[in-house]
Amino acid sequence: MPELRIENLTKRFKNETVLDGVSFTVAEGETTILFGPSGAGKTVLLRCIAGAVDPEEGRITIGGNDISDVPPEHRGIGMAFQNFALFPHMTAFDNIASPLTARRWSREKIQEGVEQVAKLLKIGHVLSHPPRALSNGQKQRTALARALAASPEILLLDDPLRNVDAKLRFEMRLELPRLLADQGATVIYVTQDYKEAMALGDRIAVLSGGRIAQIGTPEDIYRRPASVEIARHFGDPTINLLDVVPEKDGGGVFTRLSDQRVPLDSGLEAAVGRDCVLGLRPEALRFSDSPDGIPVEIEAETPFNEKTVTLVVTARKREILISRPAGTAAPGSGTARIEVDATDALLFDRATQERIAPQHRGGGKSEAAA
Known part of the structure; x- marks a missing residue:
């Protein structure tokens, strides 16, 4: 053909x-x-x-x-x-x-x-x-x-x-x-x-x-x-988008939600100090018992056939959607903590709205260019 x-x-x-x-x-x-x-x-x-x-x-x-x-x-x-x-x-x-x-x-x-x-x-x-x-x-x-x-x-x-x-x-x-x-x-x-x-x-x-x-x-x-x-355009529920300014210390690159540290890919050092948008897919977030988790208040929970979607609010009143497989145990009300893996986080430049791809030693990207 x-x-x-x-x-x-x-x-x-x-x-x-x-x-x-x-x-x-x-x-x-x-x-x-x-x-x-x-x-x-x-x-x-x-x-x-x-x-x-x-x-x-x-x-x-x-x-x-x-x-x-x-x-x-x-x-x-x-x-x-x-x-x-x-x-x-x-x-x-x-x-x-x-x-x-x-x-x-x-x-x-x-x-x-x-x-x-x-x-x-x-x-x-x-x-x-x-x-x-x-x-x-x-x-x-x-x-x-x-x-x-x-x-x-x-x-x-x-x-x-x-x-x-x-x-x-x-x-x-x-x-x-x-x-x-x-x-x-x-x-x-x-x-x-x-x-x-x-x-x-x-x-x-x-x-x-x-x-x-x-x-x-x-x-x-x-x-x-x-x-x-x-x-x-891709994802249901839609991706969570939060304004952040990445930081860096001896532990690496990170940002903050509810004053808790959220680690980012080490290749995102060039984004430190810049106005950015943090993208978190709802399925990439999970409830956690760790004291280092991000504190949130549960607002609502909606069950679907194959998943359950929970709306939570951070200490600064920012809304976040969390998706988990149906039947998975999780708190349904009150306060809770959530966490996210650094590999699942996306970072965008707030002015251009374009994704910032991680850069690692040698100047190469850690992934295929989008």
Whole structure:
């Protein structure tokens, strides 16, 4: 399967720049998640790649071949967009079969291809129905089935699970990676759901302000977010963000919460004395019996199916969320103490909102650059 490369892609609508020099590569057979808030330009980028929209600048190459001026129908790209784009005069079967019919597949092969993908997406019972008789979820799955049926080398999926019910969405998060791997397609998958991004992507490209703000593996994005904005987007409950000024003494680099010492990575010495934001994931905090723990007051506790989230308040009235597995023993009210491992703490520059990566001896970073 070919590599897809986007180089300095720029798209404007009147005076608004929607895409501003976007560049990234999707390796052969890789699924890259394009993640970002509504209005970030994700769908516009897909339409540029598909040929439905012409960019003002930049190049798009597939397998090293520039396709920027190639008509959409000759790009060999499979697409499934949010607006379904189903042919209203055709049944669901014929909609799914349309790319196969265009390739002049045999009737038997078309029947087999359509039924196979329809079974996976659980729409076999509506194949004889026209689009007007389908629910939004069924329309979404029909559009996805049409994109998958011809096993294209490049596949563009624009939030294809947005309109399906929660149960099927969960099932498809498990099934889609296997299906895409079996097809071997090079995939760009758009979503605003961070759980979907983490579950489906080999890599995640975060689009913000018309630019790629960060690209990396799901672990990179979650554990080493490039900015406060990206850190907020990934995680439920959301990350705790607290204004701090790091210090240093003979014991190393640290900061304070409720006047208690919170150790930081020794490579963060350059942040000492600077206005920073401390990022603490709720699951990285835990209740502690240690007298050195951070004193807090428990405000509320909310049980979920797989976890329990506790809201606590520090001595300086700063709110912190703590997440623990359901059934784990912990105080439910009154005063308590909490602690955090230095390896789980993130530090951001308060002015730029960018993450400060630890630096160790020799000038090297202690981790992959985000």
